[in-house]
Amino acid sequence: MKIRFLAFLLIALPGLVHAQGYGSSRDRTGSWEWSLSGIYQDSEKAGAGGGSSVDIDSAWGVGLNVGYNFNNRLAVGADFEWLRPDYRATLVNDSDPNDTTIIDHSFDQLNFRFKGVFNLMDGPLTPYLEAGLGWTYVDSNVVDGPPVTGCWWHPWWGYVCSNYYTTYTETNFTYGGALGVRYALKNGTILKLSYNNYTIDSSGAGADPTLSAFRLEFGWRF
DSSP states (O other): HHHHHHHHHHHHHHHHHHHHTTSOOOOOOTTTEEEEEEEOOOOEEEEEEGEEEEEOOOEEEHHHHHEEEEEEEEEEEEEEEOOOOEEEEEEEEETTTTTTEEEEEEEEEEEEEEEEEEOSSSSEEEEEEEEEEEEEEEEEEEEEESSSSEEEEEETTEEEEEEEEOOOEEEEEEEEEOOOEEOOOOEEEEEEEEEEEEEEHHHHTTTOOOOEEEEEEEEEEE
């Protein structure tokens, strides 16, 4: 699927060049843009020392994207994304390799990144390249200890107490980029389709997983 998408972009380039002769788009220089995105993230497998591993299923997600155009070619932006993939983790005891724990669950994934964008053409229809860095926050949804009890005074029900649990979470540095194509309509509406590749830096705790995703964006320039 990834290869077919990249091949499509390469085959489409001559058509994109030809399409610049049709219509026109207001100069992007000095303009802001924002978009809503639908995301499809591919599956991934990562391992760690001692035989522990995690299999991450493919998942759908949503995002919010903002950007500023310095000119028709160069722009900067930021992405905010949320996904909830299913995963299967195999945890191996360091002191006893035969002692393993299997976890089948879903985790919450939040991506935040800054990026630089280079549009290959000046016109309304153009392929583009992105390079970015940021952070990925993961909440395993697995409790990391006994419940914590909190109590407070409610104006209707009086003194009430409730238990809540904390979970294993982690925030890691991420880096990568994207290859895509965008089209800007005359009314300022923007359509984008891109293939994104971002690596999570696990700081030596194990193999650094690379998360690949397709992103379809619908937005506006102002």
